[in-house]
Amino acid sequence: GQNIDQPTEMTATEGAIVQINCTYQTSGFNGLFWYQQHAGEAPTFLSYNVLDGLEEKGRFSSFLSRSKGYSYLLLKELQMKDSASYLCAVRDLGYIPTFGRGTSLIVHP
């Protein structure tokens, strides 16, 4: 089975940087995803890591350490529209991702 852990809620200030952590335990590993989901909307793909290291994409970066079973999503220059739920999902040796419960990020002025 798989176990994915991420904080339930985080708050941050507009313009700041926030790091959302995700730890996982899986029987195999075939990639880790981060999705953003605004309330009532579809989850949207943010990033995919399968090798160790940092992947940067604009204001968002995602890091992976396979040996530690650990990833983080880094959001820079926070904007109010970044308030959303951030979902960590891990694939084992198959192709179906297992999702964490999500981290609700609240950005305030």
Place this chain on the structure above:
Amino acid sequence: EAGVTQFPSHSVIEKGQTVTLRCDPISGHDNLYWYRRVMGKEIKFLLHFVKESKQDESGMPNNRFLAERTGGTYSTLKVQPAELEDSGVYFCASSPLATKEQFFGPGTRLTVL
């Protein structure tokens, strides 16, 4: 390009009734997935189609759930008879073959009273 669409957006039914959810994937996407999120829990996989064939239905809760994808285009998920614990948001996602990213629909919120 149109995204994944789902119908209806909301459905409220009574226990014992039947409900059919529909998903229209992005045109040309052979992979189609159904997921469910029960309130307070994580999104959980239900099943996966490749074209019209069921590739993996290991996540289907029980035989009250029936999914079809006739012709390999849109898919339906029927719950019959519905029970209280079936309440939740049902998401559909699609992707082309051999790609990692899945494109999600907005979900159908099902409430069973």
